[in-house]
Amino acid sequence: MPNLYTILTILLFPLVSFLLLGLTSRRIPKNLAGLFATAMMLISTGASLMVAFNYFTLAPATGHAGNFETIFRFPWLVFNEKLSIDVCIVIDPLTIMMLVVVTFVSAMVHIFSLSYMKGEERFTTYFAFLGLFTFSMLGLVLAGNLFQIYICWELVGVSSFLLIGYYFTKPSAIAAAKKAFIVTRFADLGFLIGILVLSYYGESLDIATLLQRLGNSSDGRFQSASAASFLGLSALAWGLLLVFVGGAGKSAMFPLHIWLPDAMEGPTPVSALIHAATMVVAGVFLVARLFGMFILLPDVMSVITFIGLFSASFAAVIACTQTDIKRILAYSTMSQIGYMMFSLGISNSGDHYLGYTASLFHLFTHAFFKSLLFLGAGAVIHLVHSNEVEKMGGLRKHLPLVHLSFLIACLAIAGVFPLAGFYSKEEILLAAFSANRFVFGVALLTAGLTAFYMFRLYFLIFWGKPADITPHHHGSWLMSIPLLLLTGCTIVVGWLPFGSHISWGGITHHSTINWLFSAAPLGISAFGIAIAYIKYARPSDRTSSSDSAQNWLYRAAFKKFYIDELYLWITHSILTPLVARPFAWFDRNIVDGLIHVVADGVASCYYLFRKMQSGKLQDYLLYFMGGIAAWMIFFFYLWK
Amino acid sequence: MNLLQFLAVPLVTCLLIAGTPRAVYNRMFALVGTAVQLFLVIYLIRQFIAARIQQPAEVYFLQQFEWFPTWGIQFQIGVDGISLSMMLLTALVVLAGVLVSWNQEKMSREFFFLLVFLSLGAYGFFMSRDIFTLFFFLELAVLPKFLLIGIWGSGRKEYSAMKLALMLMAGSALVFIGLAAIYQQAHSFDLAILSRHAFPVSFQYLFFPFLFLGFGFFAALFPFHTWVPDGHASAPTAASMFLAGVSMKLGGYGCLRVASFLMPEAAQYYGPAIIALSAIAIFYGAFVTLMQTDLKYMNAYSSVSHCGFVMLGIGIFNVTSVNGAVLQMISHGLMTALFFAAIGMIYERTHTRQVNELGGLLKNMPIISTVFILAGLCSLGLPGMSGFVAEMTVFTGAWQNTSGWIRLATILSCASIVVTAVYILRAAGKAVMGPLAAGWQNLKDAAWQEQLAAGLLLVGIFVMGLAPFLLQYLTGNEADGLVRSASSQLINK
Numbered sequence A: 001m002p003n004l005y006t007i008l009t010i011l012l013f014p015l016v017s018f019l020l021l022g023l024t025s026r027r028i029p030k031n032l033a034g035l036f037a038t039a040m041m042l043i044s045t046g047a048s049l050m051v052a053f054n055y056f057t058l059a060p061a062t063g064h065a066g067n068f069e070t071i072f073r074f075p076w077l078v079f080n081e082k083l084s085i086d087v088c089i090v091i092d093p094l095t096i097m098m099l100v101v102v103t104f105v106s107a108m109v110h111i112f113s114l115s116y117m118k119g120e121e122r123f124t125t126y127f128a129f130l131g132l133f134t135f136s137m138l139g140l141v142l143a144g145n146l147f148q149i150y151i152c153w154e155l156v157g158v159s160s161f162l163l164i165g166y167y168f169t170k171p172s173a174i175a176a177a178k179k180a181f182i183v184t185r186f187a188d189l190g191f192l193i194g195i196l197v198l199s200y201y202g203e204s205l206d207i208a209t210l211l212q213r214l215g216n217s218s219d220g221r222f223q224s225a226s227a228a229s230f231l232g233l234s235a236l237a238w239g240l241l242l243v244f245v246g247g248a249g250k251s252a253m254f255p256l257h258i259w260l261p262d263a264m265e266g267p268t269p270v271s272a273l274i275h276a277a278t279m280v281v282a283g284v285f286l287v288a289r290l291f292g293m294f295i296l297l298p299d300v301m302s303v304i305t306f307i308g309l310f311s312a313s314f315a316a317v318i319a320c321t322q323t324d325i326k327r328i329l330a331y332s333t334m335s336q337i338g339y340m341m342f343s344l345g346i347s348n349s350g351d352h353y354l355g356y357t358a359s360l361f362h363l364f365t366h367a368f369f370k371s372l373l374f375l376g377a378g379a380v381i382h383l384v385h386s387n388e389v390e391k392m393g394g395l396r397k398h399l400p401l402v403h404l405s406f407l408i409a410c411l412a413i414a415g416v417f418p419l420a421g422f423y424s425k426e427e428i429l430l431a432a433f434s435a436n437r438f439v440f441g442v443a444l445l446t447a448g449l450t451a452f453y454m455f456r457l458y459f460l461i462f463w464g465k466p467a468d469i470t471p472h473h474h475g476s477w478l479m480s481i482p483l484l485l486l487t488g489c490t491i492v493v494g495w496l497p498f499g500s501h502i503s504w505g506g507i508t509h510h511s512t513i514n515w516l517f518s519a520a521p522l523g524i525s526a527f528g529i530a531i532a533y534i535k536y537a538r539p540s541d542r543t544s545s546s547d548s549a550q551n552w553l554y555r556a557a558f559k560k561f562y563i564d565e566l567y568l569w570i571t572h573s574i575l576t577p578l579v580a581r582p583f584a585w586f587d588r589n590i591v592d593g594l595i596h597v598v599a600d601g602v603a604s605c606y607y608l609f610r611k612m613q614s615g616k617l618q619d620y621l622l623y624f625m626g627g628i629a630a631w632m633i634f635f636f637y638l639w640k
Numbered sequence B: 001m002n003l004l005q006f007l008a009v010p011l012v013t014c015l016l017i018a019g020t021p022r023a024v025y026n027r028m029f030a031l032v033g034t035a036v037q038l039f040l041v042i043y044l045i046r047q048f049i050a051a052r053i054q055q056p057a058e059v060y061f062l063q064q065f066e067w068f069p070t071w072g073i074q075f076q077i078g079v080d081g082i083s084l085s086m087m088l089l090t091a092l093v094v095l096a097g098v099l100v101s102w103n104q105e106k107m108s109r110e111f112f113f114l115l116v117f118l119s120l121g122a123y124g125f126f127m128s129r130d131i132f133t134l135f136f137f138l139e140l141a142v143l144p145k146f147l148l149i150g151i152w153g154s155g156r157k158e159y160s161a162m163k164l165a166l167m168l169m170a171g172s173a174l175v176f177i178g179l180a181a182i183y184q185q186a187h188s189f190d191l192a193i194l195s196r197h198a199f200p201v202s203f204q205y206l207f208f209p210f211l212f213l214g215f216g217f218f219a220a221l222f223p224f225h226t227w228v229p230d231g232h233a234s235a236p237t238a239a240s241m242f243l244a245g246v247s248m249k250l251g252g253y254g255c256l257r258v259a260s261f262l263m264p265e266a267a268q269y270y271g272p273a274i275i276a277l278s279a280i281a282i283f284y285g286a287f288v289t290l291m292q293t294d295l296k297y298m299n300a301y302s303s304v305s306h307c308g309f310v311m312l313g314i315g316i317f318n319v320t321s322v323n324g325a326v327l328q329m330i331s332h333g334l335m336t337a338l339f340f341a342a343i344g345m346i347y348e349r350t351h352t353r354q355v356n357e358l359g360g361l362l363k364n365m366p367i368i369s370t371v372f373i374l375a376g377l378c379s380l381g382l383p384g385m386s387g388f389v390a391e392m393t394v395f396t397g398a399w400q401n402t403s404g405w406i407r408l409a410t411i412l413s414c415a416s417i418v419v420t421a422v423y424i425l426r427a428a429g430k431a432v433m434g435p436l437a438a439g440w441q442n443l444k445d446a447a448w449q450e451q452l453a454a455g456l457l458l459v460g461i462f463v464m465g466l467a468p469f470l471l472q473y474l475t476g477n478e479a480d481g482l483v484r485s486a487s488s489q490l491i492n493k
Helices: A004-023 A030-058 A093-116 A123-142 A146-164 A171-202 A207-214 A220-227 A235-250 A259-265 A268-277 A279-289 A298-319 A325-346 A354-384 A400-413 A420-435 A437-462 A477-495 A515-536 A539-550 A552-558 A560-612 A617-638 B005-019 B023-054 B081-100 B108-127 B131-140 B143-152 B157-186 B191-196 B201-218 B227-234 B237-262 B264-290 B295-316 B319-350 B366-379 B386-399 B404-431 B448-466 B468-492
Strands: A069-078 A084-091 B060-068 B073-079
Touching: A004 A030, A004 A069, A004 A084, A004 A093, A004 A123, A030 A093, A030 A123, A069 B386, A069 B468, A084 A093, A084 A123, A084 A146, A093 A123, A093 A268, A093 A279, A093 A354, A093 A477, A123 A146, A123 A268, A123 A279, A146 A171, A146 A207, A146 A235, A146 A259, A146 A268, A146 A279, A146 B386, A171 A207, A171 A220, A171 A235, A171 A259, A171 B386, A171 B404, A207 A220, A220 A235, A235 A279, A235 A298, A259 A268, A259 A325, A268 A279, A268 A325, A268 A354, A279 A325, A279 A354, A298 A325, A298 A437, A298 A552, A298 A560, A325 A354, A325 A420, A325 A437, A354 A400, A354 A420, A354 A477, A400 A420, A400 A437, A400 A477, A420 A437, A420 A477, A420 A515, A437 A515, A552 A560, A560 B157, A560 B264, B005 B023, B005 B108, B023 B060, B023 B081, B023 B108, B023 B468, B073 B081, B073 B108, B073 B131, B081 B108, B081 B237, B081 B319, B081 B448, B081 B468, B108 B131, B108 B143, B108 B237, B131 B157, B131 B237, B143 B157, B143 B227, B143 B237, B157 B191, B157 B201, B157 B227, B157 B237, B191 B237, B201 B237, B201 B264, B227 B237, B227 B295, B237 B264, B237 B295, B237 B319, B237 B468, B264 B295, B264 B404, B264 B468, B295 B319, B295 B386, B295 B404, B319 B366, B319 B386, B319 B448, B319 B468, B366 B386, B366 B404, B366 B448, B386 B404, B386 B448, B448 B468
Parallel strands: none
Antiparallel strands: A069 A084, B060 B073
């Protein structure tokens, strides 16, 4: 069992970095600030590697995923006897794996940024925000309370907002930051209501307790939650679906994916950390965390499967048409997270939850090669000063190291043996094959598309006609270290015995390669690479991409299937003119108007009475006689 | 501890301000007086906690004086956790208000006099244990607002001052009818006696609406909220801060302490109606805010939406939701005061509050802009700040009610957090981020007193947001006791 103080070191050092740099942002020298933040992050990374090593090797099989050890608990906000937000630190293999991913990638990004962000005016603030993000993300993976996850969930959202909007004078960056925050906020609304539903039936907010109660079909609470139904689904299914909506928003699943490509407006190392390796997989993490509840509801599982599968192939198609290097990578991220999602969705007891292990294995390997791709893209952008692949070409001579690492990462994501991506994708496909042949078929095709668009990108950047670039600084050695380390990881992490440590239900999986089965994914990847080579590798073919622009499918994919336009239409043509504006009008004219009517009514009364006080004796006499007449009529005729 | 000093300190401060001929001293007296009051309140909280540990009671440091013996009216003050936290809020907001008005030039003596006098009314209100005393202080806190807006305001200030005063007076009139009826029924104004008096159900059904809606005027309950946008938009900064930060809380506090507490059956009976009105205020208020282009109108409508959470919590009336309502009163008080302070600082420098005319202020006013963004983040319920704690407590409390319609109202209220994010980010994205708009190159950042004011409120916001258990320790038992004693009355019948 890991030491509490070691875990606190991992968690709090990034926070210290945030607080110190945030409070003294103007007063300390920039270099010192960067070095301090990086040092804090390296200590945190070292501690988490140590914890992981001890946890997985020295004391093997301390527990499978979902078997929590709570090493810290503090009641933070007590709602009533049953429900309270406890700040917990919870350890299970999944948590340890995520700790390694988050701290390691964050440390790499810190080192890379030292050189990449050099000369920026708000250099210190940048590192402060990175610290805030890392802290929040670590808090998320260590959380043992559903509301605690929600708290960290919002905090990673706001750090993402701050970092996407880092270039705050650029309107497109602000628009992207707002979009990211609002779209994920909308999804978080689902998460919040999901928490309320689950906690109401589970009578607790503690995840372990909830899993015991609602993840156990013989428990009375599970039965009452399944019996209560609303619009044809059980209350439990609603709760979990709503929680999944939150996860889908953060993980950029269709149709809540629209923020991710725009989020590329942030500095590239930020995209590597937040929008490739860590925050965007929070949705997968959330489903994996609550897997014990999801697994009991086949309907919800199939929703997850098909949302994931559709996102995977949908994003892959779009990625084939884009021309912005970071957007291609963003769609690729979405596609790979789709793999992780549907792999969780098809996981069942039939194959001992192989999909669960495969999904998290892919999450793990993807973090390394995708952040490597982003950092490589950062180095390229640093040199070319543009995101457009049309402006690149032949860069392998300018950036040999970047070229090599990018190639390895592309091979890994395409699933080529023996790189990390091969192993994890293989496992996903194997799980899909035994669970659902349709899912397997689509996933296999998507794997081919992945190989194609990644190598399209690779050839467009590094091969073909050399772009005319004035060779100036190639970035310092500081940028090379993370690239080298991540390249190393991309090669070796696939060889780790992942399945024997992280699995559901206490069953271990030993990865053995079935070459007969592997032939199909390897073959289709090779096919994709070959097409990309034929179309894009040679200098003369550079313009050929415009030929296919005539095709309607290509145009639709290039326009991202008009999903953004659909949302714009809903907000600008429905919500604003049909809800917000009428409400505002109603408030000023009807509600306030009624108040005015009352006021005017009172006013007209006093006008009436004021007129009576005319000062003329005749008038008073008239009222007097009129009054007497009225009384007389009353007494003589009406009074009986 | 003698509670009279909490009335004496503001009163003496007022007299000193009124007595000094030189403008420089007014603000010094105001600052010292309000600072002393803040320290006294903090000291009182310490004493209170010690006293509570020693001997738990319903009311602490109670003081009674015969006032109009023929009618059994007493001047009665005492505190409990809820009133203490409201007093702390008042002390913080008034001190911050004095600091941001530091450079008040026009009739500064009268200005500071009225501001401190307002706080006197609020302290008295929160300490009252006799509903006549309570009504007295409620009235005391209306008139100075009329003058503050009418004299030092901007825009259509006469109209707004008149509207605010008349609408709040209408609210007071309704409250008075309710109080008179209660007296007629129970022959007492003493809260302790009244809370044990069993009012007949028909009586409750008839007079609860008077009390609740009367206080509802103050708390900006839909549809009696229209004084809020005009009043705030015209008021000077410190008055806006006090108005939204403290005055609107008088209503919520009154609804809780008088209406729902004394007439629990009627509170239960009218619960769905209250919940419906609050959900409308929250959801509809958020959408109306979306259409505002003036920063003050935006924050005023956002206050309508956020105060809806207070009324929602009171309408649901279980332990969690009432606790949430109290938390939301304090959270919203701090947050909205901070927001108005930031808007005031921007307005003082640029002389505009139109979002479209501002832009990129973060570039040359980093401190004010950061304060603005932080206030916005608190408003949209970012964890770690007070708004999140309060809203989540209200939501969790509301969800415990199983009625389908109330669930729907809760979902609509939850949905407002998305709309809030939209309008906050839109304003922040335009006004403080983005390219620097023309004409705003040479603006000065916050001066020391403005930084101090914002710092005070931010400390409150962060302490509450990071360590909600502290405030809960102060108020939790009381909210608990309030609901329990009211519901025990229900069960006994």
